[in-house]
Amino acid sequence: MKQTAWAWLLLAAAIGSGCATTGVPVTGTNKEDPSWDGSQSETATSVANFAGKSVITVAFNDENPSQMKIDYTSTTRKVHKGASLMGWAYSENDGASWKYGGFVTPSDDWPVLWGDPAIVSSGNDQKFVFMSNLAVPKSKMPASGEIFGSLVAHIGGACIARSSNGGKTFALHQCVHNNFEFYDGGSMASSTKGDIYAAFIATDSFRYDIWHAKNENDQFTKLPDPFPKCRMAMHPRIRVGYPTLSLGSPDVSLFVAGQIYDCQKGALGGEETGAYGQIIINRYHNGNWGTPRVFSNASAINPEVTLSDRKLRTGPQFSFDVGAASIDGNDQSMNNEIRMLYTRSDGKRLWVEGSFCKFDLSANCHPAEEWGSTPGYYSYKGDQFTPNVRAFPGFLTIPSAWVGTFVTRDHAPAGNTVAIRRGSLAVFPNGTRFMIGFDFVAPLLVCGDKRGYWGDYDDLQFIGFEKNSVNARFLRTYTDSSAGCTKQWEYTSKAVHVSSAAFP
Amino acid sequence: MRTVVAILCVLMFGCAETRRMEPLPVPDREKIPDNTGYVQNDEFVAGPPLKGLAFAPSEGNCAPERKPVTFTACCGGSPCNGHCVYADDGKTTCSCFGLAGGCSQGFVCSKVAQKCVKEDEPKVK
Numbered sequence: 130m131k132q133t134a135w136a137w138l139l140l141a142a143a144i145g146s147g148c149a150t151t152g153v154p155v156t157g158t159n160k161e162d163p164s165w166d167g168s169q170s171e172t173a174t175s176v177a178n179f180a181g182k183s184v185i186t187v188a189f190n191d192e193n194p195s196q197m198k199i200d201y202t203s204t205t206r207k208v209h210k211g212a213s214l215m216g217w218a219y220s221e222n223d224g225a226s227w228k229y230g231g232f233v234t235p236s237d238d239w240p241v242l243w244g245d246p247a248i249v250s251s252g253n254d255q256k257f258v259f260m261s262n263l264a265v266p267k268s269k270m271p272a273s274g275e276i277f278g279s280l281v282a283h284i285g286g287a288c289i290a291r292s293s294n295g296g297k298t299f300a301l302h303q304c305v306h307n308n309f310e311f312y313d314g315g316s317m318a319s320s321t322k323g324d325i326y327a328a329f330i331a332t333d334s335f336r337y338d339i340w341h342a343k344n345e346n347d348q349f350t351k352l353p354d355p356f357p358k359c360r361m362a363m364h365p366r367i368r369v370g371y372p373t374l375s376l377g378s379p380d381v382s383l384f385v386a387g388q389i390y391d392c393q394k395g396a397l398g399g400e401e402t403g404a405y406g407q408i409i410i411n412r413y414h415n416g417n418w419g420t421p422r423v424f425s426n427a428s429a430i431n432p433e434v435t436l437s438d439r440k441l442r443t444g445p446q447f448s449f450d451v452g453a454a455s456i457d458g459n460d461q462s463m464n465n466e467i468r469m470l471y472t473r474s475d476g477k478r479l480w481v482e483g484s485f486c487k488f489d490l491s492a493n494c495h496p497a498e499e500w501g502s503t504p505g506y507y508s509y510k511g512d513q514f515t516p517n518v519r520a521f522p523g524f525l526t527i528p529s530a531w532v533g534t535f536v537t538r539d540h541a542p543a544g545n546t547v548a549i550r551r552g553s554l555a556v557f558p559n560g561t562r563f564m565i566g567f568d569f570v571a572p573l574l575v576c577g578d579k580r581g582y583w584g585d586y587d588d589l590q591f592i593g594f595e596k597n598s599v600n601a602r603f604l605r606t607y608t609d610s611s612a613g614c615t616k617q618w619e620y621t622s623k624a625v626h627v628s629s630a631a632f633p
Numbered sequence: 634m635r636t637v638v639a640i641l642c643v644l645m646f647g648c649a650e651t652r653r654m655e656p657l658p659v660p661d662r663e664k665i666p667d668n669t670g671y672v673q674n675d676e677f678v679a680g681p682p683l684k685g686l687a688f689a690p691s692e693g694n695c696a697p698e699r700k701p702v703t704f705t706a707c708c709g710g711s712p713c714n715g716h717c718v719y720a721d722d723g724k725t726t727c728s729c730f731g732l733a734g735g736c737s738q739g740f741v742c743s744k745v746a747q748k749c750v751k752e753d754e755p756k757v758k
Contacts, residue, residue, distance in 0.1 A: 278753035281745060282701045311702050313745060332744045333702050391688055397679035405686040423677040426668055430747055475666060493676035499656060505665030506656050566654040
């Protein structure tokens with residue numbers, strides 16, 4: 130191996146090295162914290178520069194008993210008109226400490242806000258931050274004002290709240306729907322031109338609905354269907370990318386990826402319809418969607434992880450990002466790649482592996498089994514799942530960075546705990562890919578409810594740079610029950626809060 | 634260069650409790666998962682359906698009444714509390730995400746959970 134290659138390896142390793150952390154509480158900090166008595170889980174993170182400060186905002190499913198809008202009986206759950214799971218917390222010191230922000234108040238027309246958070250700061254004016262949640266419209270709310278049990282028959286769209294102070298306070302901005310169909314998931318992105326995007330799956334129709342506002346004050350309208358010849362199975366994920374960012378003006382592209390049931394013959398090239406769980410991706414550019422590309426092997430969909438005496442439900446099992454140069458900034462062929470980590474299963478264990486595409490999706494995508502925990506490339510034991518990927522694209526002389534995290538049980542494959550590992554999705558100058566998985570978040574006792582719910586997904590976000598350095602810094606949020614697992618009931622558990630860990 | 638390497642080594646190994654997982658020096662080809670049908674010439678392609686998950690259309694009018702965001706179907710002339718799949722012989726049969734025969738009474742085949750769940754299972758917190 131050439132000396133320069135070793136240097137890159139060591140650099141990537143150094144970026145990834147460090148001790149496992151117990152993180153910083155985002156919610157449930159102490160008994161005086163307004164979030165202490167409630168449960169918070171399932172996160173999305175934004176970063177905004179507001180009034181000369183960096184404001185990091187974490188959106189989460191916020192079950193706040195002070196609302197008195199959700200009751201549990203011995204057999205069911207009752208949700209009252211006015212209930213809101215749309216909560217958030219924010220930090221003004223780069224994640225060193227957090228303040229509970231509150232929850233968004235529903236409207237008369239959309240009387241319940243019900244989780245699956247997504248959040249993004251405007252790339253144009255970061256005082257504007259947008260956050261979305263699934264929602265129940267008035268037309269699907271029982272006349273009694275109460276919903277017993279499942280909300281699936283009642284959710285009929287999503288609501289988007291807006292902040293104009295960097296993500297410290299929010300108010301409802303607009304609710305979106307398509308004939309009040311059930312929506313699920315939630316993913317948001319923004320461009321430096323001020324475009325705001327919000328994506329959901331219309332589950333009953335197997336379709337992704339992507340909503341677009343041309344600027345921070347515009348109303349959201351629906352874009353054309355990105356995958357009209359495919360049946361989509363699970364939450365969409367969207368990202369915005371900028372090719373040749375350091376060489377000229379931004380050239381905005383929106384990317385959407387998701388797991389399929391199947392597609393019409395020929396929709397993805399060839400005669401096959403695609404396998405359940407294969408991930409496909411498309412690009413919206415100059416007002417049009419391109420041709421979808423296959424982005425993965427068959428991935429695991431909502432796998433349930435069996436722990437020693439409990440189970441853990443999971444959510445979407447893929448994460449991608451766009452537009453960062455490879456670690457070798459001189460290799461133009463690898464600039465602006467799209468890189469992904471996703472989860473696979475052989476029925477015995479889960480593992481994470483990688484894939485990548487050209488930025489413009491002008492060719493088929495490729496496997497990158499060297500990223501993640503792929504058997505044969507790594508000797509991990511137990512399950513690895515719920516990956517996250519985030520890129521800092523680099524700018525002028527500031528180097529780019531690609532990082533990934535995943536949940537792992539390799540420290541105790543038969544136990545009740547999970548930990549989080551992290552590493553760089555690195556590429557040698559000769560094109561060889563590699564990832565070193567470092568301990569990141571120390572083992573956490575899983576304390577889900579009896580269904581296994583402990584937050585279906587979390588976020589990994591670029592939050593700025595190390596002090597006096599050009600090293601990109603990232604923040605991973607996660608569910609934390611270290612305050613004690615005192616209750617595991619059918620529909621809820623305690624203590625369930627959110628913590629964060631930043632690196633390097 | 635030596636100095637850089639030394640500094641980086643300190644950074645890498647300075648924490649005794651940190652565990653690293655490096656790639657194997659040489660990939661163990663026997664353990665690498667099979668990608669046949671989904672990767673050709675190192676490129677992803679649309680693969681064939683997974684075993685037991687070759688989704689088939691519902692045909693006829695025998696599908697049971699459906700709750701929102703669930704599957705019911707009419708498979709091979711029989712009502713199905715789930716969706717149809719193609720069996721090995723090419724005929725359509727009832728399933729719910731690999732559970733042959735579909736869901737039992739009191740359960741629905743959920744498009745959200747993508748498995749059989751109790752009829753009134755709350756989906757999210």
